[in-house]
Amino acid sequence: MPSLSITDRLNAGAPLLMDGGTGSELHRRGANVLVDTTAETGQQAWSATANIEFADVVQQVHQDYMRVGAEVIISNNFWTIPYRLATIGLEDRWEDYARAAMRNAVKARDAQNPDAYVAAGIAPPGAGNDAPDVRSLGDEYRKQYADHAKLCAEEGADVILPEYVGYIADCIAAVDACAEAGLPVWLGVRHINAEDASMQYRESLADLGAALNGHPVDAVLLMCSNPQAITTGLKVLIPAFDGVVGAYPNLGYAPLAQLYEPTMLSNQLPADGSDFIQLGEYSPSRTAEFVKDWLDMGARIVGGCCASGPEHIMAMRAVM
Amino acid sequence: MARASITDRLAAGEKFLMDGGTGSEVQRRGADVLVGATAETELLAWSATANIDYADVVQQVHQDYLRCGADVLISNNFWTTRGRLDMIGLGDRWEEYAEAAAHNAIAARDAMNEDAYVAGGMAPPIPKGRDSRGKSDCEVLGRDVYHDAYREHADLLAKAGVDILLPEYIGHLEDCVAAVDACQDFDLPVWLGVRHTNDDGSMQYGESLHDLADGLKGRRIDAILIMCTRPDPTDAALAKLREAFDGVAGAYPNVGYNPMAPVRGRQRSGPDIISPTADPPSMVAEYAAKWADEDVRIVGGCCASGPEHILAMRPAVKGS
Numbered sequence: 001m002p003s004l005s006i007t008d009r010l011n012a013g014a015p016l017l018m019d020g021g022t023g024s025e026l027h028r029r030g031a032n033v034l035v036d037t038t039a040e041t042g043q044q045a046w047s048a049t050a051n052i053e054f055a056d057v058v059q060q061v062h063q064d065y066m067r068v069g070a071e072v073i074i075s076n077n078f079w080t081i082p083y084r085l086a087t088i089g090l091e092d093r094w095e096d097y098a099r100a101a102m103r104n105a106v107k108a109r110d111a112q113n114p115d116a117y118v119a120a121g122i123a124p125p126g127a128g129n130d131a132p133d134v135r136s137l138g139d140e141y142r143k144q145y146a147d148h149a150k151l152c153a154e155e156g157a158d159v160i161l162p163e164y165v166g167y168i169a170d171c172i173a174a175v176d177a178c179a180e181a182g183l184p185v186w187l188g189v190r191h192i193n194a195e196d197a198s199m200q201y202r203e204s205l206a207d208l209g210a211a212l213n214g215h216p217v218d219a220v221l222l223m224c225s226n227p228q229a230i231t232t233g234l235k236v237l238i239p240a241f242d243g244v245v246g247a248y249p250n251l252g253y254a255p256l257a258q259l260y261e262p263t264m265l266s267n268q269l270p271a272d273g274s275d276f277i278q279l280g281e282y283s284p285s286r287t288a289e290f291v292k293d294w295l296d297m298g299a300r301i302v303g304g305c306c307a308s309g310p311e312h313i314m315a316m317r318a319v320m
Numbered sequence: 321m322a323r324a325s326i327t328d329r330l331a332a333g334e335k336f337l338m339d340g341g342t343g344s345e346v347q348r349r350g351a352d353v354l355v356g357a358t359a360e361t362e363l364l365a366w367s368a369t370a371n372i373d374y375a376d377v378v379q380q381v382h383q384d385y386l387r388c389g390a391d392v393l394i395s396n397n398f399w400t401t402r403g404r405l406d407m408i409g410l411g412d413r414w415e416e417y418a419e420a421a422a423h424n425a426i427a428a429r430d431a432m433n434e435d436a437y438v439a440g441g442m443a444p445p446i447p448k449g450r451d452s453r454g455k456s457d458c459e460v461l462g463r464d465v466y467h468d469a470y471r472e473h474a475d476l477l478a479k480a481g482v483d484i485l486l487p488e489y490i491g492h493l494e495d496c497v498a499a500v501d502a503c504q505d506f507d508l509p510v511w512l513g514v515r516h517t518n519d520d521g522s523m524q525y526g527e528s529l530h531d532l533a534d535g536l537k538g539r540r541i542d543a544i545l546i547m548c549t550r551p552d553p554t555d556a557a558l559a560k561l562r563e564a565f566d567g568v569a570g571a572y573p574n575v576g577y578n579p580m581a582p583v584r585g586r587q588r589s590g591p592d593i594i595s596p597t598a599d600p601p602s603m604v605a606e607y608a609a610k611w612a613d614e615d616v617r618i619v620g621g622c623c624a625s626g627p628e629h630i631l632a633m634r635p636a637v638k639g640s
Contacts, residue, residue: 311593
């Protein structure tokens with residue numbers, strides 16, 4: 001266990017380096033993250049099952065990130081939630097997968113760097129299409145988040161990170177529910193639009209910052225968005241939010257790429273072909289340049305999301 | 321250990337998937353492969369020391385390749401030689417590093433897939449003098465010195481229990497023959513890895529693969545593999561090799577690695593250890609499919625290729 005609470009560590013001033021993608025890195029190392037998944041099904045539970053079936057690989061990925069300097073690792077919970085595990089018939093076992101994800105992260109932390117922090121990363125239930133999930137799922141949305149956060153707190157999380165959230169209403173509901181676990185809460189906001197810095201569904205980050213006022217959230221991080229989108233988003237978010245701001249970009253991950261038959265579904269093939277890692281211009285050195293800009297703008301927590309690997313975190317560390 | 325003879329299986333027409341890069345992948349995961357290296361030095365002993373200092377990471381990389389379907393692992397020996405380790409003051413401990421490398425590969429194989437094979441990969445034993453440009457190592461060092469250094473490495477690896485001897489990363493024809501000669505007395509298959517072939521399919525210093533095949537006549541040489549060459553020139557060399565050599569042909573291309581980037585900064589291929597222009601898995605997989613059609617029977621990856629490349633090549637080489 002770290003000697004300093006994560007909030008004290010943040011208040012101490014120096015920016016915090018997080019890890020990079022875990023699910024994409026597991027995918028790369030041959031763990032099956034496509035259980036019962038076809039081109040027609042969509043992504044199902046993704047890497048949730050790997051927490052038990054490939055626990056050793058999950059722990060290795062966590063350890064590799066700490067080896068290259070990450071001070072915060074995000075547990076591989078994400079979709080260890082009833083809503084997602086139901087897609088592959090494992091809804092009743094969500095607690096097993098959720099606990100396994102936490103234990104993998106805590107065990108890796110204890111083995112590699114006892115002063116590192118474990119953020120329990122939890123994605124939302126719901127399909128997030130036309131309306132906020134909290135509107136369609138109601139109390140079930142809050143309950144799934146609160147139960148998950150409490151479980152992660154029991155397993156030793158240092159901070160709860162509801163992440164990959166799209167609508168403002170969902171962000172508010174998620175942080176309120178997660179705070180019931182009694183730990184600091186950070187919020188990860190997904191899919192920022194690069195052209196106008198808006199949130200996924202065209203809501204404004206300034207409105208998000210204002211709406212979060214008075215809610216129990218210590219940090220807001222823009223995530224699962226490309227680096228350009230994060231740069232534009234931070235410009236709006238930083239003046240609007242009265243707390244710590246951070247970012248962990250997605251560098252180009254197409255988890256289902258290998259399932260598509262190019263001849264059958266060419267309209268669905270990822271833009272850059274059949275590779276599930278599609279870094280394009282986001283080499284580690286280029287990504288580190290973005291990170292340097294974000295730190296200069298005032299971001300205090302940085303790392304990587306899907307498709308980033310230890311080499312990206314290593315490069316970010318060099319500019320911190 | 322009831323593994324079938326890989327030589328018999330090759331004779332029966334089977335194809336084998338090798339692993340990808342090990343030194344580049346352990347570097348990507350934060351293992352120090354630049355012990356003693358600075359912007360002014362050359363690569364020194366590279367990942368040789370990682371076999372002891374980061375044994376867990378080396379074993380994890382081996383296991384990841386097996387998980388992705390590799391049938392053959394190359395042990396991370398390469399420069400675990402007296403000559404190379406002498407450059408960082410560890411020459412007297414070369415046997416410990418060499419044994420650790422063999423052990424890491426064998427332990428990973430035994431843990432993950434007992435049917436897989438371990439090839440003992442050995443780079444030329446002694447660094448060339450700075451004034452040796454264009455001359456063979458045998459000319460510079462004396463053929464006996466070169467041969468005997470290879471022989472002591474091969475002897476150690478044979479005793480450690482590798483399944484195949486693989487002198488690799490050799491440029492000159494004369495050096496290839498001397499290295500193969502040094503591997504004759506161990507009752508193990510001998511594979512040869514020829515480096516840096518040119519766009520016209522000639523060897524690094526303009527010699528022909530025809531002359532190489534002639535030069536090797538009368539010796540045990542089970543397979544010749546084109547390696548540490550980008551996929552395009554590898555393809556050109558394979559065309560020449562198949563005309564010239566009636567044994568098994570193989571290939572494991574380098575897809576774009578810049579190991580000194582962390583200490584030298586921006587090099588020809590940029591500041592990233594894995595070059596941004598590295599060939600993606602889908603591109604390497606297309607070559608693997610072409611080569612498999614042309615009866616190239618051993619295919620894998622060299623520096624900068626990772627488990628994702630081996631995953632992508634697997635259907636072409638193994639059918640699933």
